[in-house]
Amino acid sequence: MTKTIAILGAGAWGTTLANLARANDHQVRLWSRQGDLSLEDVVKNAEIVLSAISMKGVQDVALSVKSCQVSPQTIFVTATKGLDAKTTRTPSQIWQTEFPDHSVVVLSGPNLSEEISQGLPAATVVASKNTAAAQVVQQVFSSGRFRVYTNSDPVGVELGGTLKNVMAIASGVCDGLHLGTNAKAALVTRGLTEIIRIGKVLGAKTETFYGLSGLGDLLATCNSPLSRNYQVGYQLASGKTLTEILASLPGTAEGVNTCQVLMQISQEQNITMPITEQVYRLLETQVTPKQALDELMLRDTKPEYHQ
Numbered sequence: 001m002t003k004t005i006a007i008l009g010a011g012a013w014g015t016t017l018a019n020l021a022r023a024n025d026h027q028v029r030l031w032s033r034q035g036d037l038s039l040e041d042v043v044k045n046a047e048i049v050l051s052a053i054s055m056k057g058v059q060d061v062a063l064s065v066k067s068c069q070v071s072p073q074t075i076f077v078t079a080t081k082g083l084d085a086k087t088t089r090t091p092s093q094i095w096q097t098e099f100p101d102h103s104v105v106v107l108s109g110p111n112l113s114e115e116i117s118q119g120l121p122a123a124t125v126v127a128s129k130n131t132a133a134a135q136v137v138q139q140v141f142s143s144g145r146f147r148v149y150t151n152s153d154p155v156g157v158e159l160g161g162t163l164k165n166v167m168a169i170a171s172g173v174c175d176g177l178h179l180g181t182n183a184k185a186a187l188v189t190r191g192l193t194e195i196i197r198i199g200k201v202l203g204a205k206t207e208t209f210y211g212l213s214g215l216g217d218l219l220a221t222c223n224s225p226l227s228r229n230y231q232v233g234y235q236l237a238s239g240k241t242l243t244e245i246l247a248s249l250p251g252t253a254e255g256v257n258t259c260q261v262l263m264q265i266s267q268e269q270n271i272t273m274p275i276t277e278q279v280y281r282l283l284e285t286q287v288t289p290k291q292a293l294d295e296l297m298l299r300d301t302k303p304e305y306h307q
């Protein structure tokens with residue numbers, strides 16, 4: 001059945017998702033600050049409102065949507081991968097707080113938008129406490145080129161996509177320093193352990209991190225030069241400053257902000273996050289890439305805990 005869908009954010013991901021929905025014959029209205037349509041007109045009568053806004057804009061946009069006319073049945077979908085700098089909330093927690101009576105669905109997976117725009121096959125996850133709402137969103141986007149799975153752990157799915165961005169920066173550094181395949185495997189594996197450690201504290205289920213939205217997205221983003229987060233790390237390793245890198249980066253690298261929020265959480269909750277800490281110190285120019293590597297390699301010896 002044809003759905004009326006409002007997509008907020010006409011960046012790389014919002015545009016790609018709009019095209020996937022249009023290819024399935026849905027009526028899509030795309031909103032961005034630059035566009036001609038008003039937010040009110042875009043969300044009016046929409047059965048689904050999907051946000052692909054960068055993290056820094058989510059809270060303000062959610063408040064603006066709240067002042068628009070939204071149908072009581074509207075399903076909210078969030079495709080943003082980040083954490084709010086002020087409140088440390090996830091995007092789905094922000095949408096759910098502003099719209100407590102609506103279903104909120106998280107869409108996240110190994111989804112480099114550039115590949116999907118080229119028609120290459122990909123899979124993703126739609127997660128919600130409301131299974132029926134997740135199934136509606138599954139039907140909207142599923143196609144022979146985009147395989148969509150449902151999941152009942154929205155926070156876990158969302159955190160997988162968010163936390164891996166910090167590991168993608170670290171992986172870019174690893175490749176930029178030409179540290180080899182063994183080092184990369186060690187980094188990504190210990191990165192997953194770190195993601196699970198913090199994810200559990202933030203309310204996610206461990207098994208979710210072994211799925212598409214966790215391990216899947218970690219593998220995609222840590223191994224692709226198409227990832228903006230990977231590019232940040234790679235270019236830091238080549239000696240560029242963060243300011244120079246961000247000035248020429250096409251689009252948003254959420255891992256930079258996420259890393260700061262994670263450091264705040266790790267200090268408040270006393271969670272050990274060695275890779276995140278070194279990425280943070282690197283972004284703050286407190287260490288060089290080589291010093292960050294040495295810090296990680298020379299930590300106290302210990303057994304291989306997985307969580």
Ligand SMILES: NC(=O)C1=CN([C@@H]2O[C@H](COP(=O)(O)OP(=O)(O)OC[C@H]3O[C@@H](n4cnc5c(N)ncnc54)[C@H](OP(=O)(O)O)[C@@H]3O)[C@@H](O)[C@H]2O)C=CC1
Nearest residue numbers: 009010011012013033034053054057080081112113251252
């Ligand atoms: N690109 C990808 O491959 C994927 C991206 N994501 C996630 O999707 C989100 C968006 O990424 P992407 O589309 O690539 O990023 P882009 O930088 O291409 O686009 C960001 C979008 O967010 C909007 N935006 C930013 N700040 C604000 C604000 N304060 N108020 C309103 N709108 C704002 C921009 O609007 P404007 O044009 O007006 O500046 C733009 O439409 C990120 O969280 C990213 O992690 C998830 C999966 C895949």
Ligand SMILES: O=C(CO)COP(=O)(O)O
Nearest residue numbers: 109110111112227228229
């Ligand atoms: O989330 C992504 C792939 O799943 C996109 O990664 P980047 O934001 O690093 O480009």
